Amino acid sequence: MAAFNLTPTIPSSFILMGIPGLEAAHIWISIPFCLCYVIGLLGNFMILFVVGKEQTLHKPMYLLLCMLALTDITTSTSLIPKALCIFWFNLKGITVGACLTQMFVLHMGTLIHSAVLVAMAFDRYVAICNPLRYTTILSNARLAKLGLACLIRAVLFILPLPLLLIRNSFCANLIIPHTYCDHMAVAKMLCGDITVSKTYGLVLASVCIGLDLTLIALSYCLIIRAVLRISSKKAHQKALNTCTAHICVMLTSYPVFLFSTLTHRFGQGIAPQVHIILANVYFLLIPVLNPIVYGVKTKELREKVSKHTYRMCSRWPVDFKPT
Template sequence: MSAANLTSLHPSTFILVGIPGLEAYHVWISIPFCSIYILSLLGNFLLLGLIRTEPSLHEPMYLFLSMLAAADLVVSTTTLPKILSIFWFQNRGIHLHACLAQVFLIHSFSTMESGFFAAMAFDRYVAICNPLRHSAILTSTVTAKIGLVVMIRGAVLLCPHPILLLQLPYCRGNIIAHTYCEFMALVKLTCADTWVPQAYSLTVAFLTGGLDFAFIILSYILILRTVFQLPSKEARVKSLSTCGSHVCVILISYTPAFFSFLTHRFGHRVAPCAHIIVANIYVLIPPMMNPIIYGVKTKKIQESVLRILRFSSPEDKEVEK
């Protein structure tokens, strides 16, 4: 095969279109995108700093939450700066290796997010269904090991994605109808048999997100069964309120993720702009909403924030003097 053919089949640069059909509105769309990204950075860094500095938050639930916040930061920072450069400066080119790195980081850290959701569901299950043994079961060592396993799983299972993509011939061009590099978006540019990479991708999705979601559902079925067996209404309400924030975050995260995953593979009649918008919602909204929801619905986080604000207020400093 000639050098020219090799270059055409393995382009050094891909072109990201943005949101197909809405190119004229990219500047306007960038305003909410940029605002959401700034809120995501502020919220997640605040959450990480709060959990790190407050001893009362050094519990498994909040440690898993800090891991989730770190993964959210990676996913949003991997995608949003490039998206904004497309919207603002028409900087649509992305080098092959940068594109493959983006594929790996997005999918691996999204898989880690799913694992942290499952870990948090397990924490809620133990806290409500077996509260007397919660501290004995979820020790700091066990919590760290669970977090490490989730991270290793995400990195190892998703590492073959860029390797598989690197071996494919891109004979359908180098234009990606998306705002960021995604596994299936690149697979659609090839004219080779993609049965192996697609089968691997489906298998990994089932072994990670699918099993995590099934585990979360099972955990909450057991939690609800235990809660409704509690003698007093006040105890039932209190137990359910501790899970409210987790359920909200799961719904916000999994709904666009499943929609994006299914439409990429089976939703051939879905308008491209609709799919791309939902795919962007998946990387935009959860990182912004997670710290807000936990901040609003979690009493310990509220108390920690109020305590910090109270200690730093001018009135308290005057009293100390």
């Protein structure tokens, strides 16, 4: 039997275990998963709807926010419905193609999310340091090219991950102790040495995220230098307030991602359940927090959302209007 398990295979499907060791609590764990998914979808679709409807919001800042919303919708939709099927119906099987596609979409979404945050930092730099040329520098055409560049970068860098996996055979029992097809979880089932795949994944995360963080830090250094040259304290506060939402989104995104990535590769002493929960927290909370942060911190967006929410509620039949 041991020899059989070590025989290279070309599997037709894998088995996702959810959160091993917490099977009895899967039904309870599914509650925050479902709530976060629904709230995230509502919040991000609301942003897309409001920005699309309001001509006054067709500005670089809000168009970039739409890119962020689309990324969050895509990544969460590629993960959470399958996780809920595991928790609710014990449907653990996933085909190899679906598994590798899910891996590709999730990791691609992470890189796009990071790239859009860099673009947002550049947007804030131009708005504060070159306000008179803001609409010229960040025209809609350039924003479209910027979004396309973010997508192409993510595809080119993430595509080797599934390709490195699919060209090898699998020797393990094809059981993935996770709620989704994480790169390292799938790589550990490969026959032979996985050093190339493991190293590429680590270098990819380090270089791309490291470069993005460096560019964001550079943008904010230039912003701070420009703000310090302004004599008015009121102008200081107004300039920095425009960056608050972006800073809050970064503080919720990067620490969770980096901690999850590092503990998965180097935290051998940490329980597997902690690894899995941390990995899910990133994809669960970020789609929920981004629209809330921008809705609360951005007055113009908050007012437009309130206006459209009131209009939708006012169209309900009298018997169903909220009290």
